[in-house]
Amino acid sequence: xxxxxxxxxxxxxxxxxxxxxxxxxxxxxxxxxxxxxxxxxxxxxxxxxxxxxxxxxxxxxxxxxxxxxxxxxxxxxxxxxxxxxxxxxxxxxxxxxxxxxxxxxxxxxxxxxxxxxxxxxxxxxxxxxxxxxxxxxxxxxxxxxxxxxxxxxxxxxxxxxxxxxxxxxxxxxxxxxxxxxxxxxxxxxxxxxxxxxxxxxxxxxxxxxxxxxxxxxxxxxxxxxxxxxxxxxxxxxxxxxxxxxxxxxxxxxxxxxxxxxxxxxxxxxx
Amino acid sequence: xxxxxxxxxxxxxxxxxxxxxxxxxxxxxxxxxxxxxxxxxxxxxxxxxxxxxxxxxxxxxxxxxxxxxxxxxxxxxxxxxxxxxxxxxx
Numbered sequence: 594x595x596x597x598x599x600x601x602x603x604x605x606x607x608x609x610x611x612x613x614x615x616x617x618x619x620x621x622x623x624x625x626x627x628x629x630x631x632x633x634x635x636x637x638x639x640x641x642x643x644x645x646x647x648x649x650x651x652x653x654x655x656x657x658x659x660x661x662x663x664x665x666x667x668x669x670x671x672x673x674x675x676x677x678x679x680x681x682x683x684x685x686x687x688x689x690x691x692x693x694x695x696x697x698x699x700x701x702x703x704x705x706x707x708x709x710x711x712x713x714x715x716x717x718x719x720x721x722x723x724x725x726x727x728x729x730x731x732x733x734x735x736x737x738x739x740x741x742x743x744x745x746x747x748x749x750x751x752x753x754x755x756x757x758x759x760x761x762x763x764x765x766x767x768x769x770x771x772x773x774x775x776x777x778x779x780x781x782x783x784x785x786x787x788x789x790x791x792x793x794x795x796x797x798x799x800x801x802x803x804x805x806x807x808x809x810x811x812x813x814x815x816x817x818x819x820x821x822x823x824x825x826x827x828x829x830x831x832x833x834x835x836x837x838x839x840x841x842x843x844x845x846x847x848x849x850x851x852x853x854x855x856x857x858x859x860x861x862x863x
Numbered sequence: 864x865x866x867x868x869x870x871x872x873x874x875x876x877x878x879x880x881x882x883x884x885x886x887x888x889x890x891x892x893x894x895x896x897x898x899x900x901x902x903x904x905x906x907x908x909x910x911x912x913x914x915x916x917x918x919x920x921x922x923x924x925x926x927x928x929x930x931x932x933x934x935x936x937x938x939x940x941x942x943x944x945x946x947x948x949x950x951x952x953x
Contacts, residue, residue: 738879
């Protein structure tokens, strides 16, 4: 039985696309059949983060409108062959995404894959509501920062009201992925800490991704597998988050990036 | 020494947390629903009116937003004649 997951946040720039790519790659490396779907029509970027920007021929809108068949639009990842991408359209208007069209595409993806991970655009407009519409579960990406937390609260309200599951009287499973976390700054009281965010939003924690230069390196290279690899600190955090998404019990640790002399230096500089 | 002095000041994270809690208590859809009080008032009065005669003008429903909890106050005036009738009836 396929699982449809929306990666959402309300606020832009918090790490939805990066997290979609990393979680997708981690699940696919574990042998699951995964498709990541870009819902950001007009501002697509998942193709770039996945390193597939030059392989896009057809897109989600083409499939929704029946111009292309789904298999023609799917792009298989070159590193992990159980990972596919359904890109968004860069040129079309987001009004071209229709509710019945999206329902049909999601239903077809459910038959082909174990996981359908929808990368939501920022905001609470049509693209965002359609991305969450058919979700069984939601990963809410949040930065430990006031505007991101507020927007996440708004998105949680929408997940409880505007999804197919909510309308049936069921509820979408929700989990928080806290990104760009800096444990040292949180310890000094300069940044909301994990407990603060969890208490304010009352949603269980999926994982903590530390602020790290490896995240930018992965998107520079278009290689999400850098973020689903044991070799980097955020990679380990994403691997663990993907396991939890898959129902495994993995204890949550607060990842630490700075070590030894750097940590001392950071504290003095404050 | 310098660090312990700094720590004694209220941290900016604590300020952020408090501001968010106050703000979100007002923004949450359930509590911010404009028709919530009217609906609650009608439903609650319907239940009470089944057992006691009440005047619609003598009912007050108030929702107080707090930091972590909100308080729903319902004030219903029941005329004494009915109140004593109730007492005798039971």
